[in-house]
Amino acid sequence: MSNKKFTVSSFLKAKKDDEKISMLTAYDYSTAKLLDEAGVDSLLVGDSLGMVMLGYENTLQVTVDDMVHHCKAVTRGAKRAMVIGDMPFLSYHISVEDTIRNAGRLVQEGGAHAVKLEGGREVVDKIKAIVDAQIPVIGHLGLTPQSINIFGGFKVQGKNEEQAQKIVEDALLLQEAGVFAIVLECVPEKLAKLISEKLKVPTIGIGAGKYCDGQVLVTQDMLGMYTDFVPKFVKQYSNLCDSIKESTKRYIEEIKEGQFPAKEHTFKMDDEVLEKLY
Ligand SMILES: Nc1nc(=O)c2c([nH]1)NC[C@@H]1CN(c3ccc(C(=O)N[C@@H](CCC(=O)O)C(=O)O)cc3)CN21
Numbered sequence: 359m360s361n362k363k364f365t366v367s368s369f370l371k372a373k374k375d376d377e378k379i380s381m382l383t384a385y386d387y388s389t390a391k392l393l394d395e396a397g398v399d400s401l402l403v404g405d406s407l408g409m410v411m412l413g414y415e416n417t418l419q420v421t422v423d424d425m426v427h428h429c430k431a432v433t434r435g436a437k438r439a440m441v442i443g444d445m446p447f448l449s450y451h452i453s454v455e456d457t458i459r460n461a462g463r464l465v466q467e468g469g470a471h472a473v474k475l476e477g478g479r480e481v482v483d484k485i486k487a488i489v490d491a492q493i494p495v496i497g498h499l500g501l502t503p504q505s506i507n508i509f510g511g512f513k514v515q516g517k518n519e520e521q522a523q524k525i526v527e528d529a530l531l532l533q534e535a536g537v538f539a540i541v542l543e544c545v546p547e548k549l550a551k552l553i554s555e556k557l558k559v560p561t562i563g564i565g566a567g568k569y570c571d572g573q574v575l576v577t578q579d580m581l582g583m584y585t586d587f588v589p590k591f592v593k594q595y596s597n598l599c600d601s602i603k604e605s606t607k608r609y610i611e612e613i614k615e616g617q618f619p620a621k622e623h624t625f626k627m628d629d630e631v632l633e634k635l636y
């Protein structure tokens with residue numbers, strides 16, 4: 359890993375050089391800093407923060423204000439990684455003007471280097487407008503969680519010919535519209551492979567198999583600290599749930615038993631000063 363900042367050109371160069379791109383979500387300063395120091399190429403401030411950080415049932419209630427707030431924290435922690443701000447539900451659907459303003463807020467207020475939005479042909483004009491405003495865009499196809507009420511749940515997409523054909527066409531349309539990468543979420547591995555081969559821009563997979571040009575996971579899933587649901591595509595590289603619970607239990611116990619705080623955690627004052635207070 360080089361120490362040079364990861365940029366839009368790095369995404370395209372990685373694909374050309376056949377080097378895989380690593381991406382993780384981040385929603386706060388201290389986590390972003392750790393992931394950045396570990397060398398992750400890109401940090402996605404995902405609207406999944408609505409579920410992981412805010413406890414909503416899906417991503418639909420997340421606002422642009424929420425996204426700006428978390429983008430600010432993440433960009434303060436990221437030195438090398440490219441920070442992507444996810445555009446939330448309804449922030450790019452109403453008008454081109456609204457769309458540019460909202461994407462602009464993630465960059466201007468939040469400090470994001472690029473934005474991501476969900477959808478295919480129906481958002482092509484919005485993508486072009488954002489790119490024209492000099493904001494790099496990542497597309498997102500397959501399981502697009504903001505369409506949960508259309509899909510009827512978080513389900514694998516592109517298994518049948520009609521769906522698969524539509525996703526392939528959409529990927530090409532997004533590339534034409536000027537995206538510099540496309541997230542493929544929960545699609546069959548062979549479909550993701552076909553799309554990755556057809557595109558000049560890199561694909562970033564989540565539940566889309568090993569042939570994508572990069573991979574993304576929700577950090578709390580990867581670290582095993584979010585277990586409301588664990589999709590099949592998640593690999594837990596840690597078990598922070600157990601670790602956090604164990605540590606918390608010991609902390610509580612030591613308070614109750616008077617073992618914490620110990621001498622090394624406390625501050626002293628001169629006895630003479632103390633005497634005057636009695
Ligand atoms: N913590 C977290 N991780 C995510 O990956 C994630 C979020 N939150 N929130 C936003 C979306 C929602 N996502 C999800 C949520 C559930 C499944 C899921 O349960 N999938 C089933 C597949 C069902 C089928 O066969 O069609 C699975 O078993 O993996 C998938 C993606 C991905 N995103």
Ligand SMILES: CC(C)C(=O)C(=O)O
Pocket residue numbers: 383402403404405406407444541543564574576
């Ligand atoms: C799952 C990723 C791709 C995402 O969009 C998010 O975290 O919001």
Ligand SMILES: [Mg+2]
Pocket residue numbers: 404405406444503
């Ligand atoms: Mg998202």
